Amino acid sequence: MKAITNTEYGSPDVLHLTEIEKPLPKDNEILIKVHATSVNFGDTMARNFKAITPRQFNMPFLIWLIAKISFGLNQPKITVLGNEFAGEVEAVGRDVKRFKSGDVVFGTLGEKMGAYAEYLCLPENGILAIKPTNMTYEEAAGIPYGALIALSLLRRGNIQPGQKVLINGASGGIGSAAVQIAKSLGAEVTGVCSTSKVEFVKSLGATNVIDYTEEDFTKNGKTYDLVFDILGRSSITRCKNSLKPNGIHLFASFKMKQLLQMLWTSRSGGQKVICSFVPGSVEDLNSVKKLIEDGKLQAFIDRFYPLEKTAEAHWYVENGHKKGSVVISVS
Numbered sequence: 001m002k003a004i005t006n007t008e009y010g011s012p013d014v015l016h017l018t019e020i021e022k023p024l025p026k027d028n029e030i031l032i033k034v035h036a037t038s039v040n041f042g043d044t045m046a047r048n049f050k051a052i053t054p055r056q057f058n059m060p061f062l063i064w065l066i067a068k069i070s071f072g073l074n075q076p077k078i079t080v081l082g083n084e085f086a087g088e089v090e091a092v093g094r095d096v097k098r099f100k101s102g103d104v105v106f107g108t109l110g111e112k113m114g115a116y117a118e119y120l121c122l123p124e125n126g127i128l129a130i131k132p133t134n135m136t137y138e139e140a141a142g143i144p145y146g147a148l149i150a151l152s153l154l155r156r157g158n159i160q161p162g163q164k165v166l167i168n169g170a171s172g173g174i175g176s177a178a179v180q181i182a183k184s185l186g187a188e189v190t191g192v193c194s195t196s197k198v199e200f201v202k203s204l205g206a207t208n209v210i211d212y213t214e215e216d217f218t219k220n221g222k223t224y225d226l227v228f229d230i231l232g233r234s235s236i237t238r239c240k241n242s243l244k245p246n247g248i249h250l251f252a253s254f255k256m257k258q259l260l261q262m263l264w265t266s267r268s269g270g271q272k273v274i275c276s277f278v279p280g281s282v283e284d285l286n287s288v289k290k291l292i293e294d295g296k297l298q299a300f301i302d303r304f305y306p307l308e309k310t311a312e313a314h315w316y317v318e319n320g321h322k323k324g325s326v327v328i329s330v331s
């Protein structure tokens with residue numbers, strides 16, 4: 001089968017179209033014919049992990065170290081990237097109960113990756129579900145990564161209708177889902193992004209958009225019930241005056257400092273810090289599917305690339321142009 005492989009770390013030019021062996025499903029596995037995949041933050045990081053510093057990784061040093069060992073110190077152990085997909089079940093192992101041939105599915109492979117290929121195998125208890133009926137393969141392929149993280153973290157924020165929520169990093173994979181999910185919960189959403197993405201964030205449904213190159217949201221005198229910081233660029237100290245007295249500062253990216261602040265603020269009244277890893281789950285993917293089918297979460301596709309132009313797609317994302325999903329059409 002055709003796949004995009006990378007046998008060394010580096011720029012998008014390490015991605016090459018190759019012929020590799022088609023996988024065979026084990027007894028508990030499903031063989032999926034991939035129709036579409038995407039390029040997101042995880043793919044660009046994994047492609048060049050050798051050069052990624054703990055600071056760029058935006059996570060505690062220990063997590064960076066574990067990721068470095070599991071991705072490979074000098075050479076990538078994972079040679080087919082792509083962490084989210086939509087496709088059709090082609091065959092199932094003899095113990096598989098949840099899916100059958102012909103099912104149309106979407107899901108994520110997480111850090112194991114492998115969706116930049118015509119076929120992939122994953123266990124039936126992997127993070128996959130029947131594709132929403134109102135989305136194409138291309139639309140569904142760009143959803144799971146961002147939506148699963150946004151949904152799981154926003155739940156921790158316990159948003160109530162009418163609350164004011166600020167999403168810092170609103171134009172990215174996680175942020176664009178977070179804007180839509182917070183809005184569907186009845187919040188008044190403010191998105192923070194750069195100049196060229198202001199219109200895009202408005203189109204996601206944000207009531208207000210702050211261009212971070214023009215205005216510092218921590219200094220404009222406005223207060224929020226929840227500040228969701230995707231890249232961990234703000235801090236509880238900087239945001240003290242932007243959060244209401246019982247406000248929550250939610251982090252998708254965090255360091256030891258925020259973990260300690262989470263511990264500290266969990267024992268005291270007032271403002272709280274919450275940070276969490278999101279492994280993703282089938283239950284959450286089904287909740288994402290329901291949000292989509294209820295019209296509360298939409299796909300925003302920026303560009304399509306054919307599989308053989310995956311390197312070009314990575315360059316586009318790497319250069320910071322992405323607004324919504326960059327989709328790779330596989331078949």
Ligand SMILES: NC(=O)c1ccc[n+]([C@@H]2O[C@H](COP(=O)([O-])OP(=O)(O)OC[C@H]3O[C@@H](n4cnc5c(N)ncnc54)[C@H](OP(=O)(O)O)[C@@H]3O)[C@@H](O)[C@H]2O)c1
Nearest residue numbers: 041058169171172173174175193194197252253276277278
């Ligand atoms: N908690 C978890 O389990 C988990 C899992 C996966 C990933 N993560 C974390 O999530 C982060 C990646 O998120 P993503 O996939 O949404 O990334 P992404 O698609 O690359 O988007 C990042 C967004 O941040 C914005 N941004 C850049 N500089 C900013 C600034 N100074 N102020 C405000 N916004 C800024 C960018 O907006 P502009 O382009 O407009 O500048 C971009 O839209 C990583 O740090 C990763 O560690 C966490």
